[in-house]
Amino acid sequence: MFFVKHYKAGRFSYHASLTYRQEELMVSIKDVARLAGVSIATVSRALAEPDKVRPNTRDKVLAAVKQSGYVTNSLARSFRTNRNHSVVVLVPDITNSFFSNIIQGIEEVARANGYRILLGDMQNDPANARAYGDLCAQRQADGLICLGRTIPFAYNRSRKTLDPKWPPLVMACEYDDRIAIPGVRIDNERAALDGVRYLGEQGHRRIAYINGPQDSPLCRDRLKGYRKGMAELGLRKTSDLLFGGDFSLDSGAQAARALLQLKSLPTAIFAANDAMAIGALQVLKQRGVRVPDDLSLLGFDDIKFAAYCDPPLTTIAQPRRQIGALSMQIMLDILAGRDGSGGSGESRVLPHELVLRESVARV
């Protein structure tokens, strides 16, 4: 590969901090009160609970607000109310497009409810989660939504519960079976089972499986589903068809290389996520293995790119955006005290679906 590089230093003048005069322009609730000829408490109420203020005075206040250009200093409000209306979203790897739709769902619900998303990218290193756990301890966030399996909080093993000093936690997609936490996910075991059944219906028997990280409960479930499906097909012994991976494109490619060493090739590969399927796909092509003519390929997740592979990838879709939205909704419920272990904020299992494209053929 050959690279053309260009570098050009640029210089532009710009709005420097010297011109940043927000502090001096700051108009506080006191000013509004003076302007409207009422007390500051009335201003506060007129803004927060308009119903509890006589329309007449409310209008006066609102006019004063408008005239002065007042915006409530939410730092002060947060300080007073001990709520800052923000939620940490802890993402294993922001560059993994799988997560972006979930984040979008979360963000949308958050914004609609006056909440903000503090983005925590772990860059696949659990150590990076600590900082965000601390954030919660310092009250910088009202809650935390975990998209991976790493929880930055300590929990009480025997009671299977979080230490009460931690704020609410919701898990999206993943979960942790050592502890009872609300969450949203699909039925991963069933989804994998459906995948194998579908391949079975297409006549496949020797179905290889590329597994995800072994310490992931979600992966264990998918693996369980795969084994169950294989058993249904009369294949109890699958160890030679099992390949390790870590959800990355590379690990999928690597698994494919290993797989091609097999004395008797499988007729289909089922990958625990699309990234690995795509990584495998590339290796297969390089080696002249045609998909799906020579070998069928089934993915998991239905990332955006799955539809644009060649051939387009048949895969199992998760309602990612909905998972995100619901997670945030649950978080809001908890924060508002609308839940309770028997209430409306319980963990949910959302439907998955098999998306048929062109990477699986009948044999």
Place this chain on the structure above:
Amino acid sequence: MFFVKHYKAGRFSYHASLTYRQEELMVSIKDVARLAGVSIATVSRALAEPDKVRPNTRDKVLAAVKQSGYVTNSLARSFRTNRNHSVVVLVPDITNSFFSNIIQGIEEVARANGYRILLGDMQNDPANARAYGDLCAQRQADGLICLGRTIPFAYNRSRKTLDPKWPPLVMACEYDDRIAIPGVRIDNERAALDGVRYLGEQGHRRIAYINGPQDSPLCRDRLKGYRKGMAELGLRKTSDLLFGGDFSLDSGAQAARALLQLKSLPTAIFAANDAMAIGALQVLKQRGVRVPDDLSLLGFDDIKFAAYCDPPLTTIAQPRRQIGALSMQIMLDILAGRDGSGGSGESRVLPHELVLRESVARV
């Protein structure tokens, strides 16, 4: 297409808000002071400016902090200092993987410096930016980094400067020529020119161009570079080779369909981003046009997936992560007052590079 759907309602009990007792467990600076037998001012100093406290007392304080498990309430601190150590990152569309590496770069630098990222996803609708502009006005963020061309602030047209009531703004990738703002980007015109020159070197003359959003300064620059390159090749009239797009996969596909109607087909297509190139690629394949044998294809951005297309996409790469990191660094400089229009925090132009894969052939 056929779908198998499953739904299963799940119920799990969990750590309810009832058990969330953070408030009562809260240990404040006052408690530490009492425990250490000093005043709260001393505790504050011992933590913030350890040098200004006698080692003896400092140790006492630190011990008390440890014993009590005290963490400073950053809500209170933010309120007091009027800094909350968070920066809004306004993203046109979080599901566009182009942005995720930039975000990662930003996040990394932010975290290393004790700053947080407030994620603002516009979902491609500028109206969604407002909410995040307001955030800044409410002091919920110390600054804002814009990854798109939509600035949620009002600015002074005549003076080409931001209203001083707004916090610092940094633009990554895009820019706005109506106003002087610090930013980080590549030389888009030059990059596009390099792209066309490269195609020219491979013998191409009829090179079609799929443009991005017309109101994007960045796209105007790329278009300018394309035209310049075509002029170098002796082709001043390019209007029939120009196709509109909006950076989406679909618009690339649509452009490809329009392009295939041409009486005389081009020998190469240059797309203003990879997504459109990939969209076009799919259409070309469907219509039996082989890439690069029948038609060469050049993209822009080098998104992760570009390497996994079939054929792998030749494209122009931006140092996305570096762009993000530098943007945040500039923001930090501004916030720390380390910049100034003649200082170290100026706008930068980073190098691009042509990444050669397999979608361009000689003619």
Place this chain on the structure above:
DNA sequence: CTGTTAGCGCGTTCAG
């Protein structure tokens, strides 16, 4: 319905 009063927890004076 409205005003008055009392802090929230911290940083920052200013004396000592």
Place this chain on the structure above:
DNA sequence: CTGAACGCGCTAACAG
């Protein structure tokens, strides 16, 4: 070097 006192802007509790 240390401590007492003040106040940031806002909301909650209570009185009127």
